Amino acid sequence: MTAPTDAGEAEAKPAGKNKHNFSKDNLPLEINMGWCKACNLCIALCPTQVFEPDRDGKPIQARPEACTLCTICWVHCPDFAIVSKHK
Amino acid sequence: MPVVEKQRSDVILQYLRPKKKFPSVWCPGCGNGIVMGALIRAIDKLGYKRDEVCCVSGIGCTSRMPVYLDFNSLHTAHGRALAFATGVKFAQPNMKVIVITGDGDALAIGGNHFIHACRRNIDITTILINNFIYGMTGGQGSPTTPAGAFSTTTPYGNVEKQFDPCGLAQAAGASFVGRSTVFHTPQMEKMIMAALEHKGFSLVEVIANCHTYYGRLNKQGDPVAMVNSFKENAVMLGKAQTMTPDQLKGKYVIGTLHENKEATEFCDEYQKVVDVRMAGGKAR
Ligand SMILES: Cc1ncc(C[n+]2csc(CCOP(=O)(O)OP(=O)(O)O)c2C)c(N)n1
Ligand code: SF4
Ligand code: SF4
Ligand code: SF4
Numbered sequence: 024m025t026a027p028t029d030a031g032e033a034e035a036k037p038a039g040k041n042k043h044n045f046s047k048d049n050l051p052l053e054i055n056m057g058w059c060k061a062c063n064l065c066i067a068l069c070p071t072q073v074f075e076p077d078r079d080g081k082p083i084q085a086r087p088e089a090c091t092l093c094t095i096c097w098v099h100c101p102d103f104a105i106v107s108k109h110k
Numbered sequence: 111m112p113v114v115e116k117q118r119s120d121v122i123l124q125y126l127r128p129k130k131k132f133p134s135v136w137c138p139g140c141g142n143g144i145v146m147g148a149l150i151r152a153i154d155k156l157g158y159k160r161d162e163v164c165c166v167s168g169i170g171c172t173s174r175m176p177v178y179l180d181f182n183s184l185h186t187a188h189g190r191a192l193a194f195a196t197g198v199k200f201a202q203p204n205m206k207v208i209v210i211t212g213d214g215d216a217l218a219i220g221g222n223h224f225i226h227a228c229r230r231n232i233d234i235t236t237i238l239i240n241n242f243i244y245g246m247t248g249g250q251g252s253p254t255t256p257a258g259a260f261s262t263t264t265p266y267g268n269v270e271k272q273f274d275p276c277g278l279a280q281a282a283g284a285s286f287v288g289r290s291t292v293f294h295t296p297q298m299e300k301m302i303m304a305a306l307e308h309k310g311f312s313l314v315e316v317i318a319n320c321h322t323y324y325g326r327l328n329k330q331g332d333p334v335a336m337v338n339s340f341k342e343n344a345v346m347l348g349k350a351q352t353m354t355p356d357q358l359k360g361k362y363v364i365g366t367l368h369e370n371k372e373a374t375e376f377c378d379e380y381q382k383v384v385d386v387r388m389a390g391g392k393a394r
Contacts, residue, residue: 058132062139067334097119098295099337101143102133103126107119 040088043109051090052097052105056081059104065096121154122147127180134178136171139333141292141318145239146175148295149208152302153181163206166195168220171245171320172212189220192227195234203377206306209236214244217253217273228282231310232376237302238275238313241320249323256360260327275315280368285310287368291317291340294364301366310375317344317362 045051051073061080070093075085082105084090097105126132136142153163165176169188176183182205186194191209199207216224216238227234243261244250251261253273260267280287286308290298298316305312319325319336330336340362347365350358386392 060133060138062333064139064333064337068337094117094119094296098117098147098299099144099292100147101136101138101140101333103122103143103147104133105119106123 041091043090043092045087045090047087050084050087051092051107051109052084053108054082054084055104055106058102059100060102062101064099064101065105068095068099070095117151118154122150125150125154125160125180127178130178132178135174137322139319139321140171140245141241141316141320141333141337142172142175142239144292144295145237145298145316145318146178148299149175149210149237149302150179152299152306153206155299156303156306158206158306162204163208164195164198164202165208165210166191166198167210168212168215169246170212170215172210172239172241173215175210189215189218190223191215192220192223192234192236196227196230196232199232199234199377200380203233203381207234208306209234211236211238212245212252213238213240213242213254213275214250214252217275217278221253225278225282228279228284228311228313230376231283231285231373233309233311235302235305235308235312235314237305238315239318240275240315241318241324242272243320243324243327245320245323249320249327259324261323262327276313276367279311279313283311283373284313284368285370285373286312286366287315288313288366289315289317289362289364291344291362291364292319293337293340294344297364304366308369308371310370310373 059081066074066082071089073086073090074082077083160181164182165179166184167173167176168186168191177185184194191211195207195209240254242254244252249261250263255261255268256272258267276287276289286305288301290301301314305314317340319333321333321336325336343361344364345361350363
């Protein structure tokens with residue numbers, strides 16, 4: 024068995040630009056708001072605080088430039104509501 | 111088997127039953143969905159065809175999972191998933207048979223089926239989602255409810271001791287036993303892949319959050335607090351071996367706890383007897 028990738032061990036880099044150059048016009052993720060149940064897991068687990076909750080508690084990509092495509096949000100989304108646009 | 115290493119977020123959607131309504135019936139943040147995602151990615155990475163996979167379950171929140179999965183599915187009676195799965199495996203030995211079960215389903219009403227499936231070492235992969243309580247029926251205590259913990263049937267604290275599903279499986283004869291949590295999802299996914307590829311009875315116990323009942327009755331907070339508590343309380347097997355039983359109290363030892371590639375498998379052994387008899391020989 025290979026050593027586990029501890030989701031929480033992903034480096035918490037400060038929010039800011041990275042090699043992916045995501046922005047409000049070039050979002051890293053597609054969120055299916057119809058399936059999202061506002062459980063807050065993605066918002067709380069994202070190591071670079073990409074999300075802000077909207078009025079219903081569903082995630083808005085408020086700081087897309089900070090996304091490192093680390094996969095943590097969507098592997099923990101229990102409702103398959105997050106799809107990464109960049110595989 | 112072609113193993114695709116890259117993580118892809120969109121594969122899940124390809125394996126959901128098109129006629130089912132989504133989102134699922136599970137509570138917001140329920141760990142069952144996290145395990146379902148990991149299971150789908152594991153199957154996809156191993157490249158199994160849909161028709162060669164059969165998911166079998168009993169009754170419970172966890173046991174609703176095969177209803178959503180676009181494989182061969184059997185949603186059976188409470189506790190009996192392993193009995194049905196044994197029949198499927200026996201009739202179709204090349205089928206990848208996966209049992210998805212809860213702690214109540216597998217260890218209370220289904221406890222006998224569980225130990226005997228382990229004892230036979232039949233080639234079935236069992237994913238036991240352990241949320242320490244009966245979720246579906248409103249939070250009654252289960253065989254994994256820790257001593258002292260609260261449930262609707264242990265309102266003054268549980269006076270019973272809890273089962274260790276992994277220890278039970280290993281002692282009964284299972285040849286692959288591992289534990290993970292819904293926090294350690296990438297590890298869980300790899301463990302499910304290893305379990306599926308293992309020949310013999312494999313158990314993957316996943317510690318998961320039922321915040322609606324277990325979390326609320328034991329003041330463990332929302333899904334985020336519970337998932338983070340699994341991170342805090344999980345100890346890798348290697349580290350656990352250097353710790354005392356006292357230090358390990360309340361911790362979850364994670365990793366592949368037991369693996370025996372030499373153990374003979376039930377369907378193979380049966381086939382050997384059939385072959386001898388068909389050739390006109392004596393069984394022994
Ligand atoms: C024969 C029978 N007895 C009892 C029940 C009621 N029942 C349904 S689900 C369940 C327990 C489920 O608990 P668990 O297996 O831990 O799954 P969870 O809901 O926590 O995922 C019980 C007792 C039933 N459906 N059938
Ligand atoms: S992939 Fe998700 S969790 Fe990771 S940085 Fe991007 S938004 Fe955050
Ligand atoms: S993890 Fe999924 S369901 Fe939960 S808030 Fe995020 S997108 Fe919504
Ligand atoms: S009751 Fe518990 S196990 Fe059932 S869906 Fe809700 S959180 Fe999940």
